[in-house]
Amino acid sequence: MHVLLMFPNIFTPLSFSPAVQILSAVLKGAGHSVSLLHIHKNLIPNDEETIIKEIKKIKPDIIGFTSTSFEYERVEELAGAIKKEVKTPVILGGIHATISPEDFKGSNFDCWVVGEGEKAMVSIANGEIKPKGIIHGEMEEDLDVLPFNDWDIMDSARIIKSKGNWLDIAFSRGCPFDCAFCANALLKKIKGEPYVRKRNVDKCIEELKYIISKFDVKVVNFADDEFTLNHKWVSEFLKKYKAEILDKHDIHFVIEARVDTINDKTAKLLKECGCLEIQFGVETCSPRLLKFLNKGITNEKIKKAFDICKKYDINTYVYMMIGIPTETEKDIMETMKFLAIIRPRIIRPTFLCPVKGTQIYDYCVEHKLLSKNVTVWNFESPLKLKSIDSTTLFRYWFLYPWVINSCMGYEEYTKKVEEYFKKDTTDSATFDTLLTDDEKLSKEMRKKKLEHYVYKAERKKGDRKFRFNRFEMVKP
Numbered sequence: 001m002h003v004l005l006m007f008p009n010i011f012t013p014l015s016f017s018p019a020v021q022i023l024s025a026v027l028k029g030a031g032h033s034v035s036l037l038h039i040h041k042n043l044i045p046n047d048e049e050t051i052i053k054e055i056k057k058i059k060p061d062i063i064g065f066t067s068t069s070f071e072y073e074r075v076e077e078l079a080g081a082i083k084k085e086v087k088t089p090v091i092l093g094g095i096h097a098t099i100s101p102e103d104f105k106g107s108n109f110d111c112w113v114v115g116e117g118e119k120a121m122v123s124i125a126n127g128e129i130k131p132k133g134i135i136h137g138e139m140e141e142d143l144d145v146l147p148f149n150d151w152d153i154m155d156s157a158r159i160i161k162s163k164g165n166w167l168d169i170a171f172s173r174g175c176p177f178d179c180a181f182c183a184n185a186l187l188k189k190i191k192g193e194p195y196v197r198k199r200n201v202d203k204c205i206e207e208l209k210y211i212i213s214k215f216d217v218k219v220v221n222f223a224d225d226e227f228t229l230n231h232k233w234v235s236e237f238l239k240k241y242k243a244e245i246l247d248k249h250d251i252h253f254v255i256e257a258r259v260d261t262i263n264d265k266t267a268k269l270l271k272e273c274g275c276l277e278i279q280f281g282v283e284t285c286s287p288r289l290l291k292f293l294n295k296g297i298t299n300e301k302i303k304k305a306f307d308i309c310k311k312y313d314i315n316t317y318v319y320m321m322i323g324i325p326t327e328t329e330k331d332i333m334e335t336m337k338f339l340a341i342i343r344p345r346i347i348r349p350t351f352l353c354p355v356k357g358t359q360i361y362d363y364c365v366e367h368k369l370l371s372k373n374v375t376v377w378n379f380e381s382p383l384k385l386k387s388i389d390s391t392t393l394f395r396y397w398f399l400y401p402w403v404i405n406s407c408m409g410y411e412e413y414t415k416k417v418e419e420y421f422k423k424d425t426t427d428s429a430t431f432d433t434l435l436t437d438d439e440k441l442s443k444e445m446r447k448k449k450l451e452h453y454v455y456k457a458e459r460k461k462g463d464r465k466f467r468f469n470r471f472e473m474v475k476p
């Protein structure tokens with residue numbers, strides 16, 4: 001059969017879809033042919049006419065969309081438009097189908113695959129299962145029986161280049177923790193055990209060698225939910241990574257980890273084997289909110305991980321949340337003061353965006369906090385909190401790095417924060433002066449050789465939104 005996969009990469013920067021890559025690999029392995037429509041502004045535009053024209057050219061036997069909840073509305077529209085034009089069965093898989101199967105009824109799709117899709121997709125293509133209704137995909141317990149991802153189905157060279165020659169790859173599935181804002185807690189229930197799986201070290205190294213022989217990779221970004229969970233695996237992997245990748249190709253790497261999985265021994269090994277940076281999901285440094293989010297970490301554990309990274313000269317990057325239900329100004333200031341102590345190299349705060357199927361989502365529904373449709377890359381909170389007014393909340397997000405600088409004791413930033421707290425943040429001119437003022441203040445700080453945070457915002461003049469905002473520590 002000829003299967004056409006559809007990847008709606010419409011809200012996020014050009015990226016890989018690991019789901020498309022693995023489904024394509026297993027389908028090809030089972031003797032089927034596969035095409036992809038990678039819907040992205042620089043590839044296949046998100047317009048019905050072009051998409052249908054492409055489908056008519058490809059003439060697939062099955063069309064399979066992957067979708068998170070964020071693209072789902074658009075994907076549903078596209079499926080409707082396709083069904084009007086061709087008779088091909090259209091199926092949906094991915095996180096949205098998995099956590100919201102109740103939405104299947106009344107949708108434009110013939111079939112939804114809930115859960116992991118390798119076995120179900122091959123059975124459909126083999127004609128063993130009819131693509132009708134809801135199909136529960138059986139999980140692959142042993143990831144090592146799966147082939148390598150299909151790196152040819154997407155324009156991998158272009159994606160890697162667009163990310164500054166960073167390669168995003170994950171060698172595991174699942175995460176055992178139950179953070180209240182993450183879909184993992186629910187996925188664990190849906191998929192059953194063994195939920196957390198890791199691939200064999202030799203196979204991972206082999207796939208990495210294959211990728212770097214084909215593409216211009218300068219840094220590997222391990223996108224595993226929890227890279228340092230299994231210390232035995234990590235130690236075996238890192239030693240082989242050093243011998244085969246770092247020493248031979250001089251390619252370093254970046255990982256994501258929880259603060260409580262980093263100890264002295266692992267950090268030392270990470271550094272020796274080429275780790276440049278650890279990205280931590282810290283979310284908040286308010287002890288009360290850490291408990292509320294069920295993060296299972298404390299400020300002491302956060303501080304310990306940061307001290308270890310400092311000792312081994314590993315860069316730190318933190319993902320923070322703002323606009324957490326029940327969050328008050330006191331919680332925000334507690335967080336800022338703590339960030340002023342641990343001083344991550346990069347700080348990336350985003351508004352909490354509740355995902356269906358999570359404890360936080362249920363809390364928001366129960367307390368009537370949802371104020372608008374939840375969209376990706378929120379530049380404002382999708383919640384109407386009772387604990388803080390929306391304007392004040394927005395201002396803290398907007399002035400994040402300056403508030404931290406002020407917490408470090410720099411009076412010039414304290415004055416600026418006070419000045420900007422009075423400004424109209426709905427006026428795009430405020431954003432322009434903010435960046436100019438930031439440059440001026442930073443210049444002074446550099447002259448005095450003082451550490452401070454600066455804005456790193458990609459933004460066109462007059463545009464109210466900061467894109468992919470993050471704040472960076474300047475160490476003169």
Ligand code: B12
Nearest residue numbers: 015017018019064065066068069093094113116117182183
């Ligand atoms: C890698 C990843 C990304 C990557 C790539 C995303 C992508 N579009 O593929 C990047 C960095 C771009 C990303 C971005 C974001 N992500 Co993300 N991401 C993940 C992560 C960590 C892993 C997903 C993955 O690749 N798994 C491995 C593959 C093989 O598994 P899979 O995708 O589940 O696919 C399997 C099945 O679902 C099924 N399947 C999938 N598609 C199809 C299609 C067909 C036809 C069939 C039959 C089967 C099928 O078969 C696959 C193989 O078994 C998940 C967390 C998780 N544990 O799932 C979050 C997750 C998907 N992301 C999430 C979020 C919130 C985001 C962001 C909004 C974050 C933000 N605030 O910016 C953005 C935007 C998402 C977007 N619009 O694409 C949420 C989504 C929740 C939801 N209900 O939609 C998740 C679940 C994490 C969470 N917080 O709970 N993300």
